[in-house]
Amino acid sequence: xxxxxxxxxxxxxxxxxxxxxxxxxxxxxxxxxxxxxxxxxxxxxxxxxxxxxxxxxxxxxxxxxxxxxxxxxxxxxxxxxxxxxxxxxxxxxxxxxxxxxxxxxxxxxxxxxxxxxxxxxxxxxxxxxxxxxxxxxxxxxxxxx
Numbered sequence: 001x002x003x004x005x006x007x008x009x010x011x012x013x014x015x016x017x018x019x020x021x022x023x024x025x026x027x028x029x030x031x032x033x034x035x036x037x038x039x040x041x042x043x044x045x046x047x048x049x050x051x052x053x054x055x056x057x058x059x060x061x062x063x064x065x066x067x068x069x070x071x072x073x074x075x076x077x078x079x080x081x082x083x084x085x086x087x088x089x090x091x092x093x094x095x096x097x098x099x100x101x102x103x104x105x106x107x108x109x110x111x112x113x114x115x116x117x118x119x120x121x122x123x124x125x126x127x128x129x130x131x132x133x134x135x136x137x138x139x140x141x142x143x144x145x
Contacts, residue, residue: 032060034057034060034070039075040055044076048106051078052078052106053076053077054074055075055077056074058070058071059071059072059128061128061136071128071133071136073125073126075102075123076103076105077121078106078109078117078122082119085118086118086121087119087120088119088121089123090116090120090123092104094125098129098130099130100126101127102126102132105122105123105124
């Protein structure tokens with residue numbers, strides 16, 4: 001029995017460790033593709049500041065069916081000029097339906113205190129169906145909408 005105890009302990013350790021080794025791979029496989037995207041940032045336009053960048057993300061039309069129809073979501077940013085102090089992002093939500101916030105980083109960049117701009121990237125977006133994001137139709141004509 002004394003010889004069997006180390007063998008059982010080793011088998012128990014292996015049995016409990018194997019799921020831990022495979023868990024990150026399983027979690028990555030279950031994460032929908034749209035959540036693993038990396039934006040392809042580029043200058044928005046020659047008329048805008050060089051620091052103002054845009055990208056497009058693919059998002060589900062219906063999050064209950066994430067493998068279904070996808071839409072383009074237009075996003076923008078102005079990165080902090082002080083990456084050593086960066087703490088994250090400030091996302092500008094446009095609020096009410098049909099309102100764009102894609103240009104908010106440019107519009108608010110000068111009114112936000114420098115110490116805040118040093119710590120955060122400024123992020124804007126056009127909600128689904130608004131501005132440069134994919135249009136959405138509910139099947140109504142202009143008279144019904």
